[in-house]
Amino acid sequence: MNPKPNSTAPATEESAGGSTILAWLYVGIPLAWGVSQTFIKALALFK
Amino acid sequence: MPDTSAGLLDRSRTIAPPGYNRWLVPPAALAIHLAIGQAYAFSVFNKPLGSLISGDPAHPAPTDWTPGQIGWTFSIAIVLLGLSAAIFGKWLERVGPRKAMLASALCFGGGFLIASLGVHLHNIWLVYFGYGFVGGIGLGIGYISPVSTLIKWFPDRKGVATGMAIMGFGGGAMIGSPLAVALMNHFKGSAPQGVAPTFIVMGIIYLLFMQWGVWTIRVPADDWKPAGYVPNEEHNTMITTGNVSADNAIKTPQFWLLWVVLLCNVTAGIGVLETASPLIQSVISGTEKGKGMDTVALAAAGAGFVGLLSLFNLLGRFFWSSASDKLGRKPIYLIYFGLGVVLYALAPTLGLNGQLTLFVVVACVIISMYGGGFSTAPAFLSDLFGKYQVGAIHGRLLTAWSTAGVLGPLIVHSLSEGRKAAGFTGAAAYQTVFYTMAGLLAVGFLADLAVTAVNEKYQEKGPVTIEAGGH
Numbered sequence: 001m002n003p004k005p006n007s008t009a010p011a012t013e014e015s016a017g018g019s020t021i022l023a024w025l026y027v028g029i030p031l032a033w034g035v036s037q038t039f040i041k042a043l044a045l046f047k
Numbered sequence: 048m049p050d051t052s053a054g055l056l057d058r059s060r061t062i063a064p065p066g067y068n069r070w071l072v073p074p075a076a077l078a079i080h081l082a083i084g085q086a087y088a089f090s091v092f093n094k095p096l097g098s099l100i101s102g103d104p105a106h107p108a109p110t111d112w113t114p115g116q117i118g119w120t121f122s123i124a125i126v127l128l129g130l131s132a133a134i135f136g137k138w139l140e141r142v143g144p145r146k147a148m149l150a151s152a153l154c155f156g157g158g159f160l161i162a163s164l165g166v167h168l169h170n171i172w173l174v175y176f177g178y179g180f181v182g183g184i185g186l187g188i189g190y191i192s193p194v195s196t197l198i199k200w201f202p203d204r205k206g207v208a209t210g211m212a213i214m215g216f217g218g219g220a221m222i223g224s225p226l227a228v229a230l231m232n233h234f235k236g237s238a239p240q241g242v243a244p245t246f247i248v249m250g251i252i253y254l255l256f257m258q259w260g261v262w263t264i265r266v267p268a269d270d271w272k273p274a275g276y277v278p279n280e281e282h283n284t285m286i287t288t289g290n291v292s293a294d295n296a297i298k299t300p301q302f303w304l305l306w307v308v309l310l311c312n313v314t315a316g317i318g319v320l321e322t323a324s325p326l327i328q329s330v331i332s333g334t335e336k337g338k339g340m341d342t343v344a345l346a347a348a349g350a351g352f353v354g355l356l357s358l359f360n361l362l363g364r365f366f367w368s369s370a371s372d373k374l375g376r377k378p379i380y381l382i383y384f385g386l387g388v389v390l391y392a393l394a395p396t397l398g399l400n401g402q403l404t405l406f407v408v409v410a411c412v413i414i415s416m417y418g419g420g421f422s423t424a425p426a427f428l429s430d431l432f433g434k435y436q437v438g439a440i441h442g443r444l445l446t447a448w449s450t451a452g453v454l455g456p457l458i459v460h461s462l463s464e465g466r467k468a469a470g471f472t473g474a475a476a477y478q479t480v481f482y483t484m485a486g487l488l489a490v491g492f493l494a495d496l497a498v499t500a501v502n503e504k505y506q507e508k509g510p511v512t513i514e515a516g517g518h
Contacts, residue, residue, distance in 0.1 A: 020070050
């Protein structure tokens with residue numbers, strides 16, 4: 001069985017809210033950059 | 048209190064406390080998949096690696112590596128992806144996602160560093176060993192590392208959760224390609240084509256970027272479930288309440304039917320990806336607009352088409368997998384294959400008739416379903432075999448991907464070269480490729496149709512624990 005949970009993780013919904021936004025920005029910004037670069041390249045098809 | 052006797056990487060240190068926000072878990076998974084997805088952008092290094100001696104991609108020196116030699120790097124990486132996912136799946140289930148993600152980051156980042164030495168010494172075997180072998184192991188472990196964790200966190204939305212992570216693998220190429228180009232341009236003056244320092248910087252960037260996933264991943268407690276969630280509420284016979292081990296799963300016909308399903312879907316998708324650029328250029332040159340275009344503009348349009356397909360590959364991974372939560376896994380694969388057969392059969396005719404817009408739309412839908420096939424697979428496995436060792440079972444299923452990675456290009460090149468030798472040009476040269484892939488999709492349709500619920504004799508008796516799963 002799993003032992004007791006790790007208390008170093010965010011303990012409240014409120015504190016987790018900021019962490020969640022930060023976490024999604026961490027992966028969302030590079031992904032958005034990559035998608036925008038690909039989109040610009042794809043536009044050549046319609047020129 | 049935390050279990051301080053266990054190491055920082057131990058599974059017990061990753062168990063989430065009550066009230067933990069499960070939406071923190073997909074970004075951890077994405078941090079891994081966005082990095083390892085770079086593998087699909089490896090072709091950006093083909094020309095620079097092929098002109099390290101001459102310095103001019105248009106005029107390689109006799110001692111420069113050939114495209115065939117360089118191509119093996121990616122092939123080795125994809126084969127190692129499938130093999131390592133199959134081999135290390137059970138280890139991952141035992142040690143938990145954090146240790147596996149760290150192993151993946153070390154192998155993937157380290158692989159780049161070894162490959163950079165290979166480039167510096169102009170030793171192709173060191174590149175194969177670094178990027179292909181060591182990096183490929185990082186790919187395999189990284190690909191499956193967050194899957195079972197996500198399924199445990201999102202039993203009510205398995206398709207959405209795995210779709211998000213596996214979408215990241217598609218997105219990784221979109222980041223890796225322009226990043227590599229920018230770095231090679233930056234280092235061009237200090238090393239041949241700037242490749243060796245680019246490999247070093249990318250290895251370090253990915254090693255660090257993946258640490259977010261390593262240190263933020265959390266697994267739910269054994270008794271955790273989403274608020275208001277009632278398991279198997281819809282009484283769908285295709286969704287088991289039991290658990291099948293990875294060793295037993297490969298004894299079931301369902302596993303091998305899904306293996307064929309994935310093989311057919313991936314092989315057919317490779318058929319489009321391999322032919323996309325030359326095909327669209329021949330379609331465009333057959334139109335009024337294309338008659339005034341030079342080869343540079345046609346090549347740019349070809350690259351643009353490949354970019355557009357990448358976007359739909361990415362979107363399809365999330366869209367179709369999410370849709371499978373509502374429609375069911377088996378029906379969604381029947382859509383991939385049923386609709387796929389029609390679209391693959393239609394595509395060459397549209398190309399030959401110069402119907403550019405319709406051709407592009409058809410190719411985009413095809414490639415979105417190719418992506419969907421990847422991302423729906425783990426949820427389908429979880430439905431059939433339970434969540435007990437779904438990561439390990441998924442790892443074994445990925446050998447179908449490795450097989451397709453060899454089979455797909457082989458079919459495409461042998462058929463298209465044969466047609467070209469017979470005097471066919473443009474879209475006509477690829478006609479038999481598309482018809483063959485449509486036939487493969489028909490096989491996939493039948494395999495999916497044959498999938499039924501797994502016989503209860505394969506299920507584990509009594510409650511299962513993670514510790515038991517590791518042996």
